[in-house]
Amino acid sequence: MFPKAALYVGGRLIGAAITVLVGAIAVYVVMKAAPGDPALAVLGENARPEAVAAFRLKHHLDQPFWSQLAIWLGGLARGDFGLSLTIAGGIPISELIAARLPVTVFVGLYAVAIAVLISLAMGTVAALRRGRALDTIATSVAVLGISMPDFWLSYMLVFAFALGWRLFPAYGFTSPVDSVAQAIYSGFLPALAIAAPMAAVFARMLRTSLLETASREYVVAARSFGFSPGFVFRHYVFRNALIPYLTIIGLQIRYLLGGVVVIERIFGIQGMGSLMVDAAFARDYPTVLACTVVFLGIVLLVNVVVDLVCVALDPRRST
Amino acid sequence: MPSKHETGIHRRVVLGAGVAAAAGTALPWFARPATAAAGTLRAGIAGYNVINTLDPGKHSLIPEAYVVWAMFNALVKFNGKMEVVPDLAESFATKDANTLEFKLRPGVKFHDGSEMTGDDVKFTIERLQDEKYASPNKGKVSEVKEVRVVDPLTVQIVTNKAFAPLLAFLTNARTGTQIVPRKVVQAIGDDAFGKQPVGTGAYKLTGWKANESVTLAAHDAYFVKGQPSLATVEIPLIAEESSGVTALKGGQIDLTSTAPFADVPTLEQDKSLKIVKQPGMNCRFIAVNHRKPPFDDVHFRRAVSMAFDRNAMVKVVLFGEGVPSHGLIPPSLAYAYDAKPREISVFNPERAKAELAQSKYATGLGEVPILTWGSSWWKRIVEVFALQVNQTLGTKFTVEVNEANTVFARQKSGDFQGSVWGWLGPVDPDEYVGEVLSTKGWRNFYGYSNPKLDALAELGRAELDLAKRGAIYKQAEDIAIEDAAVLPCFCSNIHNIMAAKVQGFTQLPYSNFGDQFASITMG
Numbered sequence: 001m002f003p004k005a006a007l008y009v010g011g012r013l014i015g016a017a018i019t020v021l022v023g024a025i026a027v028y029v030v031m032k033a034a035p036g037d038p039a040l041a042v043l044g045e046n047a048r049p050e051a052v053a054a055f056r057l058k059h060h061l062d063q064p065f066w067s068q069l070a071i072w073l074g075g076l077a078r079g080d081f082g083l084s085l086t087i088a089g090g091i092p093i094s095e096l097i098a099a100r101l102p103v104t105v106f107v108g109l110y111a112v113a114i115a116v117l118i119s120l121a122m123g124t125v126a127a128l129r130r131g132r133a134l135d136t137i138a139t140s141v142a143v144l145g146i147s148m149p150d151f152w153l154s155y156m157l158v159f160a161f162a163l164g165w166r167l168f169p170a171y172g173f174t175s176p177v178d179s180v181a182q183a184i185y186s187g188f189l190p191a192l193a194i195a196a197p198m199a200a201v202f203a204r205m206l207r208t209s210l211l212e213t214a215s216r217e218y219v220v221a222a223r224s225f226g227f228s229p230g231f232v233f234r235h236y237v238f239r240n241a242l243i244p245y246l247t248i249i250g251l252q253i254r255y256l257l258g259g260v261v262v263i264e265r266i267f268g269i270q271g272m273g274s275l276m277v278d279a280a281f282a283r284d285y286p287t288v289l290a291c292t293v294v295f296l297g298i299v300l301l302v303n304v305v306v307d308l309v310c311v312a313l314d315p316r317r318s319t
Numbered sequence: 320m321p322s323k324h325e326t327g328i329h330r331r332v333v334l335g336a337g338v339a340a341a342a343g344t345a346l347p348w349f350a351r352p353a354t355a356a357a358g359t360l361r362a363g364i365a366g367y368n369v370i371n372t373l374d375p376g377k378h379s380l381i382p383e384a385y386v387v388w389a390m391f392n393a394l395v396k397f398n399g400k401m402e403v404v405p406d407l408a409e410s411f412a413t414k415d416a417n418t419l420e421f422k423l424r425p426g427v428k429f430h431d432g433s434e435m436t437g438d439d440v441k442f443t444i445e446r447l448q449d450e451k452y453a454s455p456n457k458g459k460v461s462e463v464k465e466v467r468v469v470d471p472l473t474v475q476i477v478t479n480k481a482f483a484p485l486l487a488f489l490t491n492a493r494t495g496t497q498i499v500p501r502k503v504v505q506a507i508g509d510d511a512f513g514k515q516p517v518g519t520g521a522y523k524l525t526g527w528k529a530n531e532s533v534t535l536a537a538h539d540a541y542f543v544k545g546q547p548s549l550a551t552v553e554i555p556l557i558a559e560e561s562s563g564v565t566a567l568k569g570g571q572i573d574l575t576s577t578a579p580f581a582d583v584p585t586l587e588q589d590k591s592l593k594i595v596k597q598p599g600m601n602c603r604f605i606a607v608n609h610r611k612p613p614f615d616d617v618h619f620r621r622a623v624s625m626a627f628d629r630n631a632m633v634k635v636v637l638f639g640e641g642v643p644s645h646g647l648i649p650p651s652l653a654y655a656y657d658a659k660p661r662e663i664s665v666f667n668p669e670r671a672k673a674e675l676a677q678s679k680y681a682t683g684l685g686e687v688p689i690l691t692w693g694s695s696w697w698k699r700i701v702e703v704f705a706l707q708v709n710q711t712l713g714t715k716f717t718v719e720v721n722e723a724n725t726v727f728a729r730q731k732s733g734d735f736q737g738s739v740w741g742w743l744g745p746v747d748p749d750e751y752v753g754e755v756l757s758t759k760g761w762r763n764f765y766g767y768s769n770p771k772l773d774a775l776a777e778l779g780r781a782e783l784d785l786a787k788r789g790a791i792y793k794q795a796e797d798i799a800i801e802d803a804a805v806l807p808c809f810c811s812n813i814h815n816i817m818a819a820k821v822q823g824f825t826q827l828p829y830s831n832f833g834d835q836f837a838s839i840t841m842g
Contacts, residue, residue, distance in 0.1 A: 036724040042371055044379030045727055045742070046493070047455040048761060054453030088529035089371030090510060096529060162569050170569025171562055172555070265559050268566070270531050274558070278530065281722060282369065 016300035027292045041086040041282035081290040086282040093290045104271040106176040108256035114195035123206025145200030154193040154266045173269040190267040194260050205248045209241040243310050250306030254299050358550040363572040365563025368530045368556040372513035375497035376447050379455040384493045386533055389833030391497035391518035394421050394489045399825050403486050416481040423472040428540040429500045430523040437468040442501035456495025459488040481781040484747040492829050493744045521547040521837030546837040574817040576832050580640045599813035600829040602647045603741035605806040609766035618678035620803035621663050626711035627704055628666035633809050636699045644807035646796035647751040651828030654789035655748040661800040668711045675712050688719035690726045690738035701739050730764045744829045748792045756799050767804040
């Protein structure tokens with residue numbers, strides 16, 4: 001059993017490393033193919049041609065495409081992401097990521113926690129009260145949650161809780177590295193805005209999954225043994241219904257890394273998504289590449305973790 | 320929370336004894352209650368979140384300038400009427416057509432305590448001229464032949480020939496000519512100086528988090544008596560303009576560098592806020608490529624110039640926050656500004672159609688993409704322009720959206736037919752007319768060439784008398800509009816919005832910001 005699991009995990013990790021490398025090269029090729037010039041981004045439109053030429057020389061931008069890639073891959077092999085070109089000129093990218101990754105992870109987990117709490121309650125209630133008023137209410141709220149644009153919800157939250165009742169700051173976020181309490185406080189509105197559509201998706205998923213599981217034969221069999229409805233729900237229905245639910249949460253991680261840029265902007269959160277978008281617009285090639293590697297690494301890692309948790313929940317999956 | 324990069328100045332390290340406000344509390348700038356921040360100004364830069372360098376010589380982006388202006392001084396500066404007045408210089412005089420002499424203010428101290436002298440002035444200008452340093456601001460001093468240090472407090476700047484823009488290029492604006500200390504720069508090198516700048520300004524750098532915020536503390540030895548009055552300035556970098564407004568309304572900042580045009584009318588109703596505005600130093604225009612059809616035909620260009628209504632554009636695009644342009648020079652350069660509507664720049668459908676009939680393209684024309692970017696008012700300019708011209712002339716102008724960076728690159732390489740463009744912050748008429756429209760002007764990417772305009776631009780650069788100089792540029796603009804060299808649309812307002820308690824901010828039309836921190840008090 002153990003060597004099998006080790007092989008499984010090891011194989012997944014090697015596959016992940018190859019995916020990261022191929023992904024990074026693909027992003028690099030696409031970035032280079034797009035028009036635009038980092039020298040213009042950093043020197044501004046007032047820059048004379050001499051200054052632009054000097055900038056290109058200094059950052060190897062005058063070299064052929066493949067040798068630039070080789071320089072970057074060489075650095076990556078030594079664990080060096082290089083220096084930011086245009087969005088934080090001259091600062092090591094590893095420092096930028098070290099500052100931003102905790103922010104993104106914190107806000108992401110915060111949002112997932114809120115979404116899980118809401119969806120567990122909503123999904124379970126809806127499933128248990130299928131077809132009744134509570135189910136209709138929960139399902140309608142979920143549809144609303146999915147259809148509300150997150151930026152619109154963000155502004156509504158700001159108007160109500162920050163500008164109206166003055167309970168939270170309208171703008172600004174403290175990194176959990178500086179103060180966890182402040183991070184929880186200043187991160188509440190953005191986390192809620194991110195969580196709302198997720199909670200809706202999770203709740204619907206959980207409801208469907210619970211109802212489907214509840215009609216399985218082994219559940220009917222369990223009932224026929226005379227187990228109490230609560231016991232059957234906890235041990236036969238809920239546990240098995242969690243597998244698709246967890247898979248959906250795992251899929252949302254990608255969204256949390258890169259898809260919440262608008263919310264990061266509205267609340268002034270310095271997250272990975274904003275870093276990558278800013279870097280892409282300013283043609284900060286090494287920063288975009290570093291972000292890509294980190295993103296891919298995290299997504300793949302999360303997939304492995306979700307798979308392992310599912311295996312734990314359902315041992316048949318390990319074979 | 321990006322970058323705790325070690326710049327030699329650790330973030331939130333307090334240098335001066337009297338500068339305790341920033342570090343005294345563990346709370347970040349936005350979480351502090353407004354009452355406790357009496358000694359702190361929270362001045363948000365909205366719409367930008369990138370500062371790559373704070374070295375004046377290397378700076379080029381607007382947010383970089385905003386902060387540089389707080390930490391440095393130049394020899395001269397603009398006053399509220401946009402007149403050039405002494406700053407680090409006590410006085411200045413024109414010795415002859417090619418020589419400006421500056422008497423320096425004695426006893427001015429840099430942030431490191433050393434004294435500013437004529438040698439630093441010489442070093443600053445020669446550094447800008449150095450090829451290896453590769454300053455984006457090199458053009459500002461390219462006509463300087465020599466900087467003579469007559470004595471420690473007297474400096475003469477000699478140009479190759481009479482060069483009228485020089486004085487404006489020596490102000491504390493987007494010029495790069497702010498005075499830096501020779502000793503510090505040579506000791507730590509140019510790159511390090513960009514991260515730990517040392518100037519003579521009212522504020523010095525104490526903290527900097529990449530893409531997030533800059534923190535300044537008062538320079539106790541600042542040469543203006545009684546300034547600055549606030550111990551600390553926190554400058555959050557707020558990527559979205561609208562978020563700057565939200566932060567101001569929520570009480571997280573006291574002052575913002577700009578606001579979306581659409582928000583201005585409602586903000587003006589808000590009693591808890593003050594809003595200052597005026598037409599800025601900018602001109603937004605439709606650039607046309609004279610090397611390619613259809614804008615290679617002067618009749619076609621004139622037809623298009625008369626086929627759209629600039630007043631309507633101001634209303635629709637800017638929500639009234641601006642003035643229509645009938646030339647490139649903005650109203651704030653009063654001596655050179657011509658408010659009169661020129662014939663070819665006034666909406667006139669009949670004449671436009673008549674001009675079109677005379678052009679090579681009278682019998683029809685395919686689609687003509689006009690480049691723009693983003694989703695904001697820059698895009699709206701082109702939408703309104705294309706719609707009006709198509710309605711008037713029956714043309715098929717289309718809106719092509721790229722990124723700003725790409726649009727500029729395509730203009731430079733000549734890969735465009737028409738494109739929106741606009742410069743913000745140039746302080747001399749030559750930058751608006753000579754550099755954009757003369758045949759060899761470095762901002763002339765359009766292939767426009769008219770010897771008469773070239774001659775006037777040359778005259779304008781050499782004429783030291785302001786009134787005569789202004790008249791020259793008015794003539795040059797007459798020619799440019801007659802040729803429809805580019806199609807000026809409007810000059811937009813600049814805005815600063817602040818909490819009602821903020822006093823002492825004087826707005827200048829080039830969109831100044833950091834240079835006002837010294838005089839700000841909080842009532």
